[in-house]
Amino acid sequence: MTDKEPKMNYLRRAWYVAGYADELASEQLLARTLLDEPLVFFRRPDGSIAALLDRCPHRFAPLSAGKICDNGASVQCGYHGLRFDGSGACVHSPHADGAIPKAAVVKAYSVLERHGLLWFWADDASEADESLIPDYSKLNGAAEDATVRGYLPTGCDYRLLVDNILDLTHVDYLHAGTLGSGAMTRAKAQVTDLGERGVRIAWLSSGDKAPAVFDNSLRQQGQPTDQWTEVTWTAPANMMLQVGATLAGESRQLGVDSLALHLATPESAGRTHYWYWSTRTFGIDPHANAAIKALLEFAFSQQDKPMLEAQQGRMGGAEFWSLKPVLLPGDAGAVRVRRRLDALIGAEGAER
Ligand code: FES
Numbered sequence: 001m002t003d004k005e006p007k008m009n010y011l012r013r014a015w016y017v018a019g020y021a022d023e024l025a026s027e028q029l030l031a032r033t034l035l036d037e038p039l040v041f042f043r044r045p046d047g048s049i050a051a052l053l054d055r056c057p058h059r060f061a062p063l064s065a066g067k068i069c070d071n072g073a074s075v076q077c078g079y080h081g082l083r084f085d086g087s088g089a090c091v092h093s094p095h096a097d098g099a100i101p102k103a104a105v106v107k108a109y110s111v112l113e114r115h116g117l118l119w120f121w122a123d124d125a126s127e128a129d130e131s132l133i134p135d136y137s138k139l140n141g142a143a144e145d146a147t148v149r150g151y152l153p154t155g156c157d158y159r160l161l162v163d164n165i166l167d168l169t170h171v172d173y174l175h176a177g178t179l180g181s182g183a184m185t186r187a188k189a190q191v192t193d194l195g196e197r198g199v200r201i202a203w204l205s206s207g208d209k210a211p212a213v214f215d216n217s218l219r220q221q222g223q224p225t226d227q228w229t230e231v232t233w234t235a236p237a238n239m240m241l242q243v244g245a246t247l248a249g250e251s252r253q254l255g256v257d258s259l260a261l262h263l264a265t266p267e268s269a270g271r272t273h274y275w276y277w278s279t280r281t282f283g284i285d286p287h288a289n290a291a292i293k294a295l296l297e298f299a300f301s302q303q304d305k306p307m308l309e310a311q312q313g314r315m316g317g318a319e320f321w322s323l324k325p326v327l328l329p330g331d332a333g334a335v336r337v338r339r340r341l342d343a344l345i346g347a348e349g350a351e352r
C-alpha cells in the first residue's frame with residue numbers, strides 16, 4: 001500500500017469497474033491497482049472472482065508475482081511459499097511442519113462479474129450491495145462487428161474523465177469534423193436526477209447535419225437531422241451514453257443509434273483506468289467496424305487523453321473547486337454530478 005502518500009477520499013460504498021471479465025482467464029493472476037490499493041485477482045474453480053490485497057503478510061512480496069494453485073482455489077507467494085485462498089486465509093505453509101501463523105491473513109475484497117465486466121466493491125466485502133451495480137446488460141447482445149472495446153490508462157484525476165463524458169460540448173471542438181458537428185454546443189442540455197446516485201443529461205437538436213460517422217450511414221447524406229445524445233451517470237464514475245441521428249422529422253428507428261459505456265476507476269490521485277465499450281445499430285460488418293474502431297481510438301487516445309493529462313498538469317494537484325472554474329451552460333450536468341459525488345463522499349465520511 002502507498003502508506004506515505006496522502007489518501008484520496010473516494011466513495012467507498014460503491015462499485016468500480018476493475019476490468020473486462022474476459023481479461024481474467026482461469027489459472028491466471030491479474031494485478032491491478034484500484035483506489036490506491038494494489039490488488040491481485042484470480043478466478044476460483046467455480047468461476048467466481050477472488051480479489052486480495054497484492055501484498056503477502058510475511059515480507060510483503062506482491063502475491064501477483066507468485067503462482068496460482070489448486071485450479072484457482074489459491075495463490076502461492078513466490079517468495080517463501082505461503083498459500084492463500086480467495087478469502088485471504090492462509091491455507092498452506094511449507095514451513096514449521098505446516099503450522100499456519102495466526103497473522104497470516106490477507107485482506108479480501110468483493111468482486112463480481114456482471115455484464116461482461118468485473119466490478120469491485122471498495123468497502124468491506126460483507127457490505128457489498130449488488131443492487132448498486134448499474135444495468136449494462138443491453139450491451140451484451142451487440143454483434144462483435146458492431147462492438148469496439150478499449151482501455152486507456154490516463155494520467156488524470158478520474159473526475160476530469162467524468163467531466164469529459166458529461167460535458168459533450170467538447171466534441172464540437174476537440175473532435176471537430178469526426179464526432180462533432182457543432183450541434184452539441186447549440187443544443188440545450190436537460191439534466192434529470194435519477195435518485196441519489198444517478199444523473200441523466202440529454203441533448204436534443206434539430207436541423208444540423210449529423211457527424212460524419214453517423215451521416216455516412218443515414219439513408220441520405222448531408223441532410224438536416226434530428227440528433228440525440230443521452231448520458232447516464234451512476235456513482236461513482238460509470239457512464240452509459242446513447243447517441244444517434246435520424247433524418248429530420250423521421251422516427252429514431254429509421255436512423256442510426258449507438259450505445260456506449262465510459263467507465264472510469266481511479267488508480268490513484270492522478271491516474272485513472274478508462275474502459276470504453278461502444279456498440280451500435282449500423283455499420284455491422286468487419287470493414288465498418290475497423291474504420292469506426294480507428295476513429296474512436298484516435299479520438300480517445302490522441303485527443304481526449306492528451307487533453308485530460310494536460311488539464312491535470314495545469315491544475316498541478318490543486319483541488320478542483322479551489323481553482324474557481326468558470327461555469328458554462330453545457331456543463332450543468334457535469335457540475336451537478338461533481339456536487340453529488342462530493343455530497344456522497346462527505347456523507348460517508350460523516351458516518352464513519
Ligand atoms: S513474502 Fe510471501 S511467503 Fe514470504
Ligand SMILES: [Fe+2]
Pocket residue numbers: 164170171174175299304
Ligand atoms: Fe471526447
